[in-house]
Amino acid sequence: MMLTKEQFTPQIPDRLYFKIGEVSQLTGVETYVLRYWETEFDELKPDKSKANQRVYEKRDIENILRIKQLLWKERFSIEGARQRLKELKKEHRKMRASEENSPANQKLKTLKRELKDLVQFCRSN
Numbered sequence: 001m002m003l004t005k006e007q008f009t010p011q012i013p014d015r016l017y018f019k020i021g022e023v024s025q026l027t028g029v030e031t032y033v034l035r036y037w038e039t040e041f042d043e044l045k046p047d048k049s050k051a052n053q054r055v056y057e058k059r060d061i062e063n064i065l066r067i068k069q070l071l072w073k074e075r076f077s078i079e080g081a082r083q084r085l086k087e088l089k090k091e092h093r094k095m096r097a098s099e100e101n102s103p104a105n106q107k108l109k110t111l112k113r114e115l116k117d118l119v120q121f122c123r124s125n
Helices: 020-027 031-040 058-073 078-100 103-124
Strands: 054-056
Touching: 020 031, 020 054, 020 058, 031 058, 054 058, 058 078
Parallel strands: none
Antiparallel strands: none
């Protein structure tokens, strides 16, 4: 039986914020490792609550899982993982830029413009 990527990736609850203990349980990464990774990776900068506790967002958890994959599964060094994350960020930006210029997206932009014009026309009459 072959396992899919989804079976390796934990389901992240749909919440705004998570405490470090919750993030540790979700990701399988000890809290002291999370705190260390915060010093090594610019992508991990959780905010602090009024009680000075770390509060992570969903994107922070996704970054932790990415870092965990690079370090523990793909055996990158810290520096190698940092570099790979930069490359992935560039690739993601390029992909988003090409999607924004796709014919389908251009049609959506045109439709949105036309709908705004129609709303403005209806309000003026």
